[in-house]
Amino acid sequence: MYKATAIAPAAAPLRVAICGEVRSGKSTVINALLRQSLLSGVTHAPQVVGHAADGGDGLRLDAPHLRGIELIEVPLTKAEDLTDPQRALIKGADVWIWVTIASQAWRFTELTLVEQLAEQRPARGLLVVSRGDKLRRDADRAKIMDRMARETAGIFDGCHMLHGAGPQIAQAASDEAAWQATGGRALYETLQQIAADLDKTPARAASAEIVDLAQRRPAVDPAPEPDPAPERVTEPEPAPVPTPSATSSAAPDPRADQWRAIAADFPAITALVAWPAQGAAQPIMGEDAQCQALSDYLRPVYAALPAHYAGGGVALATASTRLHILPLAEVTLAFAAPAQTLSEGMAATVAKRLAAV
Numbered sequence: 183m184y185k186a187t188a189i190a191p192a193a194a195p196l197r198v199a200i201c202g203e204v205r206s207g208k209s210t211v212i213n214a215l216l217r218q219s220l221l222s223g224v225t226h227a228p229q230v231v232g233h234a235a236d237g238g239d240g241l242r243l244d245a246p247h248l249r250g251i252e253l254i255e256v257p258l259t260k261a262e263d264l265t266d267p268q269r270a271l272i273k274g275a276d277v278w279i280w281v282t283i284a285s286q287a288w289r290f291t292e293l294t295l296v297e298q299l300a301e302q303r304p305a306r307g308l309l310v311v312s313r314g315d316k317l318r319r320d321a322d323r324a325k326i327m328d329r330m331a332r333e334t335a336g337i338f339d340g341c342h343m344l345h346g347a348g349p350q351i352a353q354a355a356s357d358e359a360a361w362q363a364t365g366g367r368a369l370y371e372t373l374q375q376i377a378a379d380l381d382k383t384p385a386r387a388a389s390a391e392i393v394d395l396a397q398r399r400p401a402v403d404p405a406p407e408p409d410p411a412p413e414r415v416t417e418p419e420p421a422p423v424p425t426p427s428a429t430s431s432a433a434p435d436p437r438a439d440q441w442r443a444i445a446a447d448f449p450a451i452t453a454l455v456a457w458p459a460q461g462a463a464q465p466i467m468g469e470d471a472q473c474q475a476l477s478d479y480l481r482p483v484y485a486a487l488p489a490h491y492a493g494g495g496v497a498l499a500t501a502s503t504r505l506h507i508l509p510l511a512e513v514t515l516a517f518a519a520p521a522q523t524l525s526e527g528m529a530a531t532v533a534k535r536l537a538a539v
Contacts, residue, residue, distance in 0.1 A: 195252040196382040198373060199272045199304070202281035203292060207312025208255050210346035211281055214366030215248065215373075217354045220500070221255070230254050250382060251373055260291070261298040273302040277376050280338070284313045287326050288333055296337065306376050309338040310369065315345035342369045434464050435513055440539045442467045448532055450523035457514040466515075476518050479505075497529060508533050 202208050209221035230252065256271050258264065272278055280296060282288050296303075309330055317323050323343060330341045344365040354361035361367045376382075435441075435456050445454045445467045453468035453476045465473035498505040504521040506529050507514065515536055519529070 194382070195250050196277065196373065196377040196380065197252045197254060197275045199254045199256050199275035199278040200281060201256045201258055201272060201278060201299075203258060203295070206281045206283055207310075207344070207346065208257065208281050210312050210344060210351075211279065211310055211369070212253050212255060213351050214344050214346050214354070214364050215251075215253065215370055217247070217351065217361055217366065219348050219351050247370070250377055258295055261294045264295070264298055269299065269302045272299060272304070275304050276380055276382060277306040277308065277373070278304050279308045279310050281310045281312050282330075284311050284317055284323070284326055284343070287311055288330060306380075307338045308369070308372065309334055309341040311341065311343040312346060314343040314365065315347050315350065340372060342372070344369070434466070437539045438464070438466050441515065441536055444532065444535045444539070445517065448519070448524065448528065450519040450528075451517050451532070452519055454515065454517045457516070459512055468518075472518070476505075476516060497526065497533075499526070504529055506533050508537060510537060 200208050200211050212221050213219050254271060254275060256268060258268065280292070282292055311326060311330060314323055317326070327341060327343060334341070342365055346364055346366075350360065350364050351366075354364050354366060358367070435458065438456065441454060441456070445451045451467065453472040454466040455468075455473050455476050456464045456466055458464065463473075463477040468476075496507040498507075499521050502521055503518065504524050504526075505516065505518050507516045517532065517536075524532075
């Protein structure tokens with residue numbers, strides 16, 4: 183079983199962008215590689231499962247077999263809806279995986295999306311056919327794989343088929359033969375080979391984490407942790423960005439009471455924090471220690487979130503914790519709750535109500 187802990191720096195991982203249309207099975211690919219049904223449902227914002235290479239805080243999962251691999255789930259809709267951040271995510275990966283459903287493999291809309299990404303696609307790419315277990319006969323599966331090889335020649339380096347039903351992945355957690363049967367092990371071995379080819383083998387072991395995409399920072403030396411005392415200014419800066427490191431005693435946002443009332447309708451929420459455009463984080467609801475912990479976790483992503491997800495939200499989840507970050511016009515809200523008591527749908531409802539204030 184996986185458990186949430188504080189992350190530690192690790193060597194630079196192999197970055198794998200997992201792309202595909204809505205409900206194509208991207209989360210199933212991650213689950214098959216993790217050997218654990220961690221992600222589920224429809225994802226509208228990028229999610230990252232991998233190793234901390236650039237510093238920062240977050241949550242991680244003990245999955246030693248994924249040492250040196252970072253998985254970036256990139257949900258896509260239509261070619262005309264592709265955004266610059268999505269293109270940048272894919273271009274920044276070392277290898278990309280396109281996920282297609284066995285029963286509707288390689289539709290014209292998928293081909294159109296892939297062609298639109300021609301300039302952003304990494305040199306190394308794999309095609310994964312999901313839900314192979316839904317096909318009744320081996321002959322049907324073989325026929326699809328033959329067709330994929332013909333129709334995608336020159337686009338991908340290889341093709342894998344996954345049999346990713348929940349019970350199969352659950353069994354794969356402790357059974358090597360079951361993992362092999364899902365197709366997850368073969369895909370994992372291919373990624374390990376690509377990592378070796380690209381000299382991406384990490385220098386030391388690390389544990390896997392699930393973190394928000396906005397934590398991925400440029401490759402620079404991490405800044406020292408700020409002291410509780412006022413920030414030291416070593417050189418003038420034209421427009422410094424505030425980096426809150428603790429909750430603030432400043433006057434709360436005038437909408438705080440309304441946000442607090444909404445959160446009170448969901449007892450599972452343990453902390454609710456507001457991040458104004460200027461100044462430190464302001465606790466809205468929850469114990470000081472919980473708000474402080476949430477503030478410390480979100481500090482590395484505070485400045486990046488509005489730029490990457492203006493008007494949108496970022497949902498994070500592990501087996502035990504659910505976080506939701508909601509950038510608004512003048513403030514960024516974030517709340518935390520146990521994943522077992524606040525479902526993905528309920529978290530989306532909370533976010534919608536908070537945004538409407």
